[in-house]
Structures are given as C-alpha cells and as structure tokens.
Amino acid sequence: MNNRRSRFLSIMLISGLTFLYVPMILLVIYSFNYSKLVPVWGGWSTRWYYVLFESQDVWDAVSLSLKIALINATFATILGTLAGLAMVRFGRFRGRTLFGGMLVAPLVMPEVITGLSLLVFFISFKQLIGWPAERGFTTITIAHITFSLAYVTVIIQARLTGMGQSLEEAAADLGAKPFKVLTAITLPRLAPGMVSGWLLAFTLSLDDLVIASFVTGPGANTLPILIFSRIRLGLRPDINALATIIILFVAVCVAIAALIMFRQQRREEMDQQIAAREG
Amino acid sequence: MLGDQISTDQNATDRPWLNSDAEPLIRIRGVTKKFGEFVAVNNVDLDIHQGELFCLLGGSGCGKTTLLRMLAGFEVPTSGQILIDGNDMSDVPPYERPTNMMFQNYALFPHMSVEKNIAFGLQQDKLPKDEIEDRIHAILKLVELQDYKKRKPQQLSGGQRQRVALARALVKEPKLLLLDEPLGALDKKLREQTQFELANIQDQVGITFVVVTHDQEEAMTLSTRIAVMDKGEFIQIGSPTEIYEFPENRFVADFIGSANILEGQIVEDSADHVQVLTDIGELNIEHSQPVQKGAQVWVALRPEKIHLSAEAPSEPQPNQSKGIVEDIGYLGNSSIYKIRLESGRIIDVTAPNQIRPKSRSHGITWEDTVYLTWDPSSVMLLNK
Missing domain, CATH: 2.40.50.140 (Nucleic acid-binding proteins)
Structure with missing residues (x-):
C-alpha cells in the first residue's frame, strides 16, 4: 500500500517535472540546431545566435520592451503603494468602495476587454484633445501601468494589513509627524513588498502580448508582439536562440533571489538563537 | 461609604487624590467613545494626579484600552473632554501630546537597533546629538541594557524587549506614561519579577503611569489606585486595599479575588x-x-x-x-x-x-x- 502510494507519487513528480522543464530544455537544444527548419536536427551550431545578434528588429523590440517594463514597474509601484496606503490607512473616505473596485478590476477583467477598452479610450481621446497623437511606446506604457498597478496595490494592501498599525502609532506617539512616520517607518517596512511589486509589474509588462497588441501603433513592436508575429510566419530558429538567452537571464535572476532569501533566513535563525540564549 | 474608614491614617503626599485642593494632572470629563452603535466608553469622569501609578482593570472589551488610546490621542472621544496638565487635548494629535505609550507588543521598530529605537523620539524633538547620547546612556543604565545598544529587537529576549520599550517611552520624560498590558507578553516568573522593577522605576523617575491590564494581580502589586471597569464604565475606583477589602458591589467582590x-x-x-x-x-x-x-x-x-x-x-x-x-x-x-x-x-x-x-x-x-x-x-x- 505504502509502496504503491510512493510509486504513484514519484510518477506524478516525474511527469510534473517533465512537463515543466523538458520543453525548455528542448528549446535550448534546438537553439543550437544548424538546420533552418526547427523540427529537423542538422547538427550543433551557434549560427542562429549570430543571426539574432545581427537582426536589428529583435534588438529594437528588446529595448522597447525593457524601456516600457522599467517605466511601468516604477510608476506602477509608486501609484500602487499610494493606492494601497489610501485603502488601508486612510479609513473611510467618499468613494472608497468604488475606488477599491476600480483598483482590482484589471485583475478579474479578461485581458482582451482591458485591451479593447484602452484602445477605445485612446482613440476617443485623440479625437477629443488630439492626444495621444500616435499609438506606440506611450500608449503601451500607460496601458501596462493601468493593469500592473492593480497587482502592486494588492501586494501592498496585504503587506500593510499584515504589518498592523502599532509601529506607526508608536512613531507618532514618539513625536513623529505623519510625513516622518511615512518615511521613517511605513516605507522601510513596506520596502520588501514594494520590491516584489516592482518585479511583478516588470515581469507582467515584459510578458504582455494581448493588451500591447491592442494599444500599439505602427512600428512599435514589443518583444512578445515581435515573437508572435514571427511565429505566424513560421518558426525560425533565431527565436529559439532569443528564448534561450531569456531563459538564462531569468534563471540567473531566480538564483540571485533564492540566494538573498536564503541569507535572510539564516540571519533570522541566528537572531532567534541569540534571543533564545539571552532568554 | 468606606473611604472614611481608611482616610484617617493617611497623609496627602502619598495619596494626592484625597487632597481636594491638588490640581489633578489628568482630568477626564464625561468622555464617551462610540464605534458605530457600540459604546466602548460610556460617559466617564476621572482625575489622575501627578506621580500616581493608576491601573485600568477589566476584562476584554470593557473599554480600558479605548480609554488609554484616547489619552494617547489615537482615538478621538465622541463626546466629553480630556485635559492633561490643564490643557484641553481635543485637537492635539498624538505627536504633540505630552504623553508616551508603551505598546502591548512593544511595537519596537524592527529595522532599527536598540539605540536607534530609543533615539527616535529624541530626534523628533531636534535635541542636540550629545544630549541624545547622554540620555540614551542614562536610560539604558536605568533598564540595565547598556551592553545591548547595537542589537536589533529580534535579537533580544522577551524581557529585554519589554525593557527597551519602556526605555523608549521613558526617555522623552513625558508628563504621562501610558502602558498597555506592559507585562502581558512575559511568562509568569518574569512577570512577577518585572512588576516590582516597573514600580521601582516609576518611583525613581516620578512620572505618572496609567496602566491597562486584565491581570488583577498585576494591578494589585503595581498601583496606587485601580479603576475597575466593565461595559465602558467605572465600577469602582480605589486603592488596591479598598478594592479588595471594601468592594462596593458584587461585581467588584467577585472580579477581584x-x-x-x-x-x-x-x-x-x-x-x-x-x-x-x-x-x-x-x-x-x-x-x-x-x-x-x-x-x-x-x-x-x-x-x-x-x-x-x-x-x-x-x-x-x-x-x-x-x-x-x-x-x-x-x-x-x-x-x-x-x-x-x-x-x-x-x-x-x-x-x-x-x-x-x-x-x-x-x-x-x-x-x-x-x-x-x-x-x-x-x-x-x-x-x-
């Protein structure tokens, strides 16, 4: 019985890992494929990496995506933090329920609807006030900030609720004015939440295809738009090379994050040991 | 009806509340606090005098913490008035009140060392640097934590954290120190020991303490006077002996001891x-x-x-x-x-x-x- 269960568990584990990692491994392997046809193996080669480095459109798309992602993450974090503070720390104010609902709407709204509504918004504004004159970088950034803001707000709200108010009350009690409380206590305590919010907003923006496709204009291709349009024309191995570089980049980021978390955990354990020795 | 049995052998300095000429440090006049329909504190009056160690004692939900938070300025009375040292506190925010509070779970700033936690309040008053250092030194000596200046709160035991919290609240030399369940997070043995320490420190610094507690033993050992609270009202106010030996009603007789x-x-x-x-x-x-x-x-x-x-x-x-x-x-x-x-x-x-x-x-x-x-x-x- 026990044996059978453990075998069931190992089968589940292996198939889980297989579905997660084998596609990625295959992608990496095929990026070194000499053949021009993706499914046909033609021997080892790095030629697609050279092709990739020479294709200007790919690098334009990468730089546009990164620019949008950076600006988006920064603005979404600032606005999301402010929105979270308003929701959790400002008590009841007029329109609070409506505000809260609007904040989380992008989380539950299908992306196509968000994209479409933003497109309609940009078009009608262009007719009304002549802005935005052209769709592209600006409109995609605004659209991304709109929906990543919701995710950041949720993270900040959760963190603020979990933190409780007593530290801020203690600071006020010791004579700190509200702005000082915010900068000396609330924001340092929120920092981990803001970092996760920033990273999430960055990833969401880098990842987004649907909303960007709606609000983009001629010539402004983000990386997902570029890859997707290329794939419609048939798979090309230089995309595999690009994907491999992205996977490598993400893996390095994850490893660094894990290392930081491990260090922090160690430090907490050591603090606890010190405290226990004292007690 | 029983106060006169005790008052014969008292002197006015030890028991300032019996001296009708003395100006009380705190005057609470007809204070009510409602949360929606719920009445947390119901039309209470109270005078607390300079140098007292006053306990608000009652079960959970009796309004004792709400009253304390109104003294600190975190809650605004629905009606009534609080005067501290003759000044109306109605429109005074917490950061401008002559009070400091020791929080229930100490609320030490986890991203600051012991030293910085204590310095925080002094820095808000823009005191010169060397005075801040002198006062930190003196207060750490008082709570016997000189060797722990550089530690983070997480690196301290429960008893040490409690003393840091006390030091942080005392270092500003407030007119009034508010303590919310100061010993609640300590284990029994440590609590008994700390009770006496706390009373000793209060005696040394001469600051008026108002303590909220649900623990009657704590209230009895610490206080000069106790106010027994229930459902947002004072049931009886008196010295520990008065409360224990001369309860005015069944609630007090049953609740205390x-x-x-x-x-x-x-x-x-x-x-x-x-x-x-x-x-x-x-x-x-x-x-x-x-x-x-x-x-x-x-x-x-x-x-x-x-x-x-x-x-x-x-x-x-x-x-x-x-x-x-x-x-x-x-x-x-x-x-x-x-x-x-x-x-x-x-x-x-x-x-x-x-x-x-x-x-x-x-x-x-x-x-x-x-x-x-x-x-x-x-x-x-x-x-x-």
Whole structure:
C-alpha cells in the first residue's frame, strides 16, 4: 500500500517535472540546431545566435520592451503603494468602495476587454484633445501601468494589513509627524513588498502580448508582439536562440533571489538563537 | 461609604487624590467613545494626579484600552473632554501630546537597533546629538541594557524587549506614561519579577503611569489606585486595599479575588453591627453605616478569611458553620477546600499550608466533617 502510494507519487513528480522543464530544455537544444527548419536536427551550431545578434528588429523590440517594463514597474509601484496606503490607512473616505473596485478590476477583467477598452479610450481621446497623437511606446506604457498597478496595490494592501498599525502609532506617539512616520517607518517596512511589486509589474509588462497588441501603433513592436508575429510566419530558429538567452537571464535572476532569501533566513535563525540564549 | 474608614491614617503626599485642593494632572470629563452603535466608553469622569501609578482593570472589551488610546490621542472621544496638565487635548494629535505609550507588543521598530529605537523620539524633538547620547546612556543604565545598544529587537529576549520599550517611552520624560498590558507578553516568573522593577522605576523617575491590564494581580502589586471597569464604565475606583477589602458591589467582590457571595435579608441593625439572615444561617456583620431593616442585601466572604478546623470551636461564636469537605484543590502554598454546608450550599475556603505534613495524608481530607468560623469584621456587606 505504502509502496504503491510512493510509486504513484514519484510518477506524478516525474511527469510534473517533465512537463515543466523538458520543453525548455528542448528549446535550448534546438537553439543550437544548424538546420533552418526547427523540427529537423542538422547538427550543433551557434549560427542562429549570430543571426539574432545581427537582426536589428529583435534588438529594437528588446529595448522597447525593457524601456516600457522599467517605466511601468516604477510608476506602477509608486501609484500602487499610494493606492494601497489610501485603502488601508486612510479609513473611510467618499468613494472608497468604488475606488477599491476600480483598483482590482484589471485583475478579474479578461485581458482582451482591458485591451479593447484602452484602445477605445485612446482613440476617443485623440479625437477629443488630439492626444495621444500616435499609438506606440506611450500608449503601451500607460496601458501596462493601468493593469500592473492593480497587482502592486494588492501586494501592498496585504503587506500593510499584515504589518498592523502599532509601529506607526508608536512613531507618532514618539513625536513623529505623519510625513516622518511615512518615511521613517511605513516605507522601510513596506520596502520588501514594494520590491516584489516592482518585479511583478516588470515581469507582467515584459510578458504582455494581448493588451500591447491592442494599444500599439505602427512600428512599435514589443518583444512578445515581435515573437508572435514571427511565429505566424513560421518558426525560425533565431527565436529559439532569443528564448534561450531569456531563459538564462531569468534563471540567473531566480538564483540571485533564492540566494538573498536564503541569507535572510539564516540571519533570522541566528537572531532567534541569540534571543533564545539571552532568554 | 468606606473611604472614611481608611482616610484617617493617611497623609496627602502619598495619596494626592484625597487632597481636594491638588490640581489633578489628568482630568477626564464625561468622555464617551462610540464605534458605530457600540459604546466602548460610556460617559466617564476621572482625575489622575501627578506621580500616581493608576491601573485600568477589566476584562476584554470593557473599554480600558479605548480609554488609554484616547489619552494617547489615537482615538478621538465622541463626546466629553480630556485635559492633561490643564490643557484641553481635543485637537492635539498624538505627536504633540505630552504623553508616551508603551505598546502591548512593544511595537519596537524592527529595522532599527536598540539605540536607534530609543533615539527616535529624541530626534523628533531636534535635541542636540550629545544630549541624545547622554540620555540614551542614562536610560539604558536605568533598564540595565547598556551592553545591548547595537542589537536589533529580534535579537533580544522577551524581557529585554519589554525593557527597551519602556526605555523608549521613558526617555522623552513625558508628563504621562501610558502602558498597555506592559507585562502581558512575559511568562509568569518574569512577570512577577518585572512588576516590582516597573514600580521601582516609576518611583525613581516620578512620572505618572496609567496602566491597562486584565491581570488583577498585576494591578494589585503595581498601583496606587485601580479603576475597575466593565461595559465602558467605572465600577469602582480605589486603592488596591479598598478594592479588595471594601468592594462596593458584587461585581467588584467577585472580579477581584474570589468571594463566597450570599443573598440575605437584614433582620437586626444595631450601632456597630447588623444581623443578616442567609441560607447558611444568621450572620453577624460589623457595620457602622445605618441600614434599613428588612432590606435585601448581599454579603461576601473571602475564602482566606474563613478559619477551617477539624474540631468544633470550644465556645460558641457568632459566625460559625459546619460542613463536609467535598473537594480539595492543592496549590502547594495553600489549599482550596470546597465545603458542603448542611443547607447544601458549597463554600470555598482557602487555608495556607503552614505546616509540612508528617506523612502524605494530611490533616483534613475528603468527606471530613469540618467547622468554619470567621470574624464579624471579615464579612463584606454589599448593597448592589
């Protein structure tokens, strides 16, 4: 019985890992494929990496995506933090329920609807006030900030609720004015939440295809738009090379994050040991 | 009605609340706090004087913490007025009040060292750097944490954190220090030790303390005065002795310590005592205030004020009874006996275990017939 269960568990584990990692491994392997046809193996080669480095459109798309992602993450974090503070720390104010609902709407709204509504918004504004004159970088950034803001707000709200108010009350009690409380206590305590919010907003923006496709204009291709349009024309191995570089980049980021978390955990354990020795 | 029994042997410096000329440090006038429909604090009045260690004592939800938070400025009274040192606090935010608070879970800033936690309040007052350092040094010496300046709060034990919190609140030398369950997070042994430390520190610094607690033992050992609270109101305010020995009503008699409470009727009223008929017989109670004959009253008898004996008293006493030991709770230093009287009522009696028993079976045991006697002055007459 026990044996059978453990075998069931190992089968589940292996198939889980297989579905997660084998596609990625295959992608990496095929990026070194000499053949021009993706499914046909033609021997080892790095030629697609050279092709990739020479294709200007790919690098334009990468730089546009990164620019949008950076600006988006920064603005979404600032606005999301402010929105979270308003929701959790400002008590009841007029329109609070409506505000809260609007904040989380992008989380539950299908992306196509968000994209479409933003497109309609940009078009009608262009007719009304002549802005935005052209769709592209600006409109995609605004659209991304709109929906990543919701995710950041949720993270900040959760963190603020979990933190409780007593530290801020203690600071006020010791004579700190509200702005000082915010900068000396609330924001340092929120920092981990803001970092996760920033990273999430960055990833969401880098990842987004649907909303960007709606609000983009001629010539402004983000990386997902570029890859997707290329794939419609048939798979090309230089995309595999690009994907491999992205996977490598993400893996390095994850490893660094894990290392930081491990260090922090160690430090907490050591603090606890010190405290226990004292007690 | 009982204050005059004690006031004869008092001097005004130790008990400033009895001196009617003294200007109280805190005046609470008709303060009510409602949360929606819920009335947390209901129209209370209170004066607290300079140098007192005043306890607000009550169960959870009695309004004690709300009252404390109104003193600190975190809650605004729905109606009424709070004056500190003669100044109306209605529009004064927490950061401008001459009060500091020690929070229930200490609320130490986890991203700052002990030193920086304590310096925080002084920095807000823009004090010169060397004065800040001097005061941190002095306060750390007072709470005996000189060697822990650089530690983060997470690296301290519960008792040390408690002292950092106290130091941080005291270092600004507030007119009034508010303490929310200051010992609640400590284990029993440490709590008993810290109670005396806290009272000593208060004595040294001479700052007025207002303490919120649900622990009556803590309140009794710490305070100069206690306000017993229930449902947002003060039930009784007095010194620990007054509260314990002269409770004004059944709630206080029952809430503070334990008491056998009996219902009775006054059958005789003479100059210095009354006779009350209860279901355990007629009780003789020392009482000097006039009462109405035939009135319905309650009497309370503390378990430790009853004398328990296996032998019948040699001469008949005004207050005596006989019963059978129904149950014994052995606490080590004392034992609680549940005695079933002839009327069927069970009376609690506490007796100190003064003599170490010669064998494992001690004097009084289950099913023994025992005799109870008590002094007429020990019975408390309650009219509510």
